[in-house]
Amino acid sequence: MTEKVIILGSGPAGYTAAIYAARNDLDPLLISGYQTGGQLTLTSEVENFPGFESILGPELMEKMKAHAKKFVKKIIEKDATKVDLSVYPYKIFVEDEEYDTYSLIIATGASARWLGLPNEKRLIGHGVSGCATCDGAFFKNKSVVVVGGGDSAMEDANYLTKFASDVTIIHRRNEFRASKIMQDKVFKNPKIKIIWNSIIDDILGKDHVEGVRIRDTVTGEIKEIKTDGVFIAIGHDPNTGLFKGQLDMDEQGYIITHDFVKTSKDGVFAAGDVQDRKYKQAVIAAGWGAMAAIDADKFLASKNLG
Ligand code: NAP
Numbered sequence: 001m002t003e004k005v006i007i008l009g010s011g012p013a014g015y016t017a018a019i020y021a022a023r024n025d026l027d028p029l030l031i032s033g034y035q036t037g038g039q040l041t042l043t044s045e046v047e048n049f050p051g052f053e054s055i056l057g058p059e060l061m062e063k064m065k066a067h068a069k070k071f072v073k074k075i076i077e078k079d080a081t082k083v084d085l086s087v088y089p090y091k092i093f094v095e096d097e098e099y100d101t102y103s104l105i106i107a108t109g110a111s112a113r114w115l116g117l118p119n120e121k122r123l124i125g126h127g128v129s130g131c132a133t134c135d136g137a138f139f140k141n142k143s144v145v146v147v148g149g150g151d152s153a154m155e156d157a158n159y160l161t162k163f164a165s166d167v168t169i170i171h172r173r174n175e176f177r178a179s180k181i182m183q184d185k186v187f188k189n190p191k192i193k194i195i196w197n198s199i200i201d202d203i204l205g206k207d208h209v210e211g212v213r214i215r216d217t218v219t220g221e222i223k224e225i226k227t228d229g230v231f232i233a234i235g236h237d238p239n240t241g242l243f244k245g246q247l248d249m250d251e252q253g254y255i256i257t258h259d260f261v262k263t264s265k266d267g268v269f270a271a272g273d274v275q276d277r278k279y280k281q282a283v284i285a286a287g288w289g290a291m292a293a294i295d296a297d298k299f300l301a302s303k304n305l306g
Contacts, residue, residue, distance in 0.1 A: 002089045002100040003029045004305060005296050008080050009107035009239075011038025012282045013272025015064040016289030017105045017296075022071035024297045026306070029074040029101070031094060036077060037061030038109045039273070040282055044125045047137060049283055057134070060282075085246040085265050102305045103267040103296045106255065107289055108239040110273040110280070114232055115147065119203040127209025128230045132156035133281065135229075139164045144229035145212060147200060149173060153233040154182035160231065161191040168193045168227070170200060172217060195225075203230055238274050252277065261292040267299050 007017045010032035021028035040046065040057035047054050055063075069075065082093035089100040112130035114120055120128055129135040132146070136159055144164045146157045149171040160167045169186065174196045176183050186192050197217045204211040204224065211226045238254045240247075248256040248264035254277045255263055255270040263270050271292035272285035300306035
């Protein structure tokens with residue numbers, strides 16, 4: 001049996017695509033991955049998803065999952081392990097099982113890069129965050145640090161000054177790689193301090209972040225600074241390993257789309273953070289998911305497969 005549409009991923013883009021596809025009678029197969037819910041499962045409270053004044057990220061994703069389950073009959077909670085887009089219908093593998101499909105929606109998202117410190121993982125949601133837009137408002141009148149020297153770090157630092165009493169950027173070199181305009185905004189912001197040539201060796205705190213231990217990369221000097229929050233802004237990696245060499249991607253591995261959600265292969269659509277390197281917001285990812293499902297439906301209809 002060949003599926004009309006397979007959807008890969010279970011963040012806001014994947015679940016929304018699945019709901020739209022199911023309601024369009026496409027009887028989609030959703031391959032959600034073992035770890036369902038995407039990046040929102042790593043945040044604490046969400047206050048910017050319309051309809052929910054305040055909800056925990058994992059709870060919002062549970063609600064999306066329950067909503068999807070109401071409409072989608074076929075869900076496999078495993079990872080897709082291989083994809084073959086060189087043949088049509090396209091082939092998706094989950095371990096040894098093969099699934100054929102006339103159209104594919106890729107909503108595999110992106111993963112925030114982390115420093116890889118043991119205490120970082122333990123304190124995610126307790127002061128450690130990978131998303132200033134999501135979590136910044138919880139740091140009203142508190143001290144926070146931002147790690148990184150790219151546009152994301154500049155943007156996060158500036159954004160966080162709306163809430164925090166002071167923001168310290170910790171960067172491993174003595175110059176930023178961010179665009180000049182973004183750097184200038186940081187340099188002009190009186191609430192932002194910069195610690196150059198330093199990396200975080202450890203994040204301190206039992207139940208929540210209380211400080212960081214930093215090491216000067218030039219002198220080797222180690223010191224501790226007090227802080228209430230640590231925002232990691234050292235980049236994101238789109239989860240596109242399965243599609244390398246099969247779809248057009250940019251130099252950072254994001255799937256290139258044209259006409260919003262269309263990829264370089266007919267009938268293959270990409271939605272959410274896997275192709276959106278700019279906004280990276282749950283509500284926007286959900287919108288991309290809806291667009292992909294609508295376009296998949298049109299594609300199938302145009303081939304008399306819908
Ligand atoms: P990025 O440009 O790759 O910058 C990552 C930063 O993190 C770099 O400064 C890097 O240091 C640092 N870093 C990487 N690994 C680290 C580690 N293990 N420990 C400490 N520091 C580490 O990533 P990004 O800032 O997320 O930007 C990604 C893309 O999105 C860029 O093309 C950017 O222009 C774009 N973007 C644009 C906007 C905007 O225009 N408004 C906003 C955000 C992002 P080094 O410099 O030493 O390598």
